[in-house]
Amino acid sequence: MVEKPVSVGIDIGGGSTKIGLVEPDGNIIVNEILKLTEIDAPEDLLDAYINKIKSWKEQYRDFQIEAIGVGVPGHVINDHRATDICNLPFLNRFPLADYLEKNLQLPVWIENDATYAGVGEYRYGSGQQSERFLLATLGTGIGLTFIEHGRIHATGNGTLGDIGHMIIDRNLTFQCRKGCWGCIESVASGVAISRDAKQLAQKYPESYLGKVFERENRDPTVRHIIEGSFEGDPVCIGKLNETADWLGLWACNVVQIFAPHRFAFGGGWSASGQGFIDKLYQRAKSVGIEEYYNRVTFVQATKGNLAGILGAASFAFDHARNTRV
Ligand SMILES: [Zn+2]
Structure with missing residues (x-):
């Protein structure tokens, strides 16, 4: 029997890691979220990945793992072998690729996590066939990836x-x-919106956010603002519009630097839907140079939080196969 090729995509986040086995066409065989909040040593974190991959090797015997792609929430250094200025500071400058390669005997390729999300969207989601593709990730932080041809x-x-x-x-x-x-x-x-949502909840106790604060005894978040706006709450709608205004100004700068044909938005805010993204477009267009806006479309990202592992896995394939030739 011929084993089918797969690669591993790893998307390292702050409190958890997404990890999956992916075929070259983007089909995800299995994916899991590993909650690794207590860890503060690089070996402990990487050993959790190594054990998971070894268990998959046993479990999925019809498949041959060829490579591993790792998305890191930080800078990429040492020719894609390590990270620095990382959201998990204990990973800074640790020989991450060497450690995984030594323990698994598989080639490893590291990129920034937003970069891999961009690759995932470009190859399998909202960026397909776009010659000049931008992906903004609107989450805890705000990231951007540009893919040209x-x-x-x-x-x-x-x-x-x-x-x-x-x-x-x-x-x-x-x-x-x-x-x-x-x-x-x-x-x-996300950090800024949570700060503002808490203030709004206290200032307007009768609003949707105020009721969340009272009912659930916790601070409201981006998700609650989106929910409230869908229910017609004026405070939530106001905050959503204000945020669209800020993001529209930022998007205008970005569009006039990269001249994208398609500009996709993922992360927490993208759950607000195409209406929210249309507001960004209108705001950007209203202040910018018109000709940029005649050729760009603003769309929702479609691969959600799986974009990172899809991009990591597919890029790892490319690098493993190119280096073998
Ligand atoms: Zn800043």
Whole structure:
């Protein structure tokens, strides 16, 4: 019997890791979320992945694992062998690829997590056949990936710099988690929205957010603002529009740098739907150079939180096969 080729995609997050076995056509054989919150040593984290992959080797005997792709929430250093300035600081400068290769005898390729999400969307989701594709990830932070004719563009450290920290608020009202003032993350990231949602809940106790605060005894989040807006709550609708306004200004800058043909949005806010994304487009168009907007469409990302493992797995295939030739 001929074993079918698969690769492993690993998407390292703050408190959990997504990991999956993926065929070359993007079919996911299995995927799991590993909750690894107590860990603070790199070997412990990587051993959890190694044990999972070894158990899959036993369980899925019809398949031959060829390579591993790892998406890291940080910079990519040492020729795609390690990470730095990572959201998990204990991984900084640890020889991540060496450790996995030594223990599994499989080639490893590392990219930034947003980059892999972009690759996943480009190859299997909202970016297919787009010559100039941008993916924005609107989550805890704000990330951006640019793929031109199938090639990833990075300006440094395996990323497009810190483009989620472009300064757009001239009043410099808030400081973001990385320390800059008035950046798009300071007003429109998950962290910023949670901060504002809590204040709105306290200021308007009769609003949807106020009731969430009272009923569930916890701080409301992006999800609650989206739910409230669907129910017609004016405070939630107001916050959604304000956020669309900020993101629209940021998107305008981004569009006028990269001139994309398609601009996809994923992460928490994308659950607001195409109506929200249309607001970003209108806002960007209203302040920008019109000709950019005649050739770009703004769309929702379609692969959700699986984009990262899809991109990681498929890119790992490419690198394993190219290096073998
Ligand atoms: Zn910032």
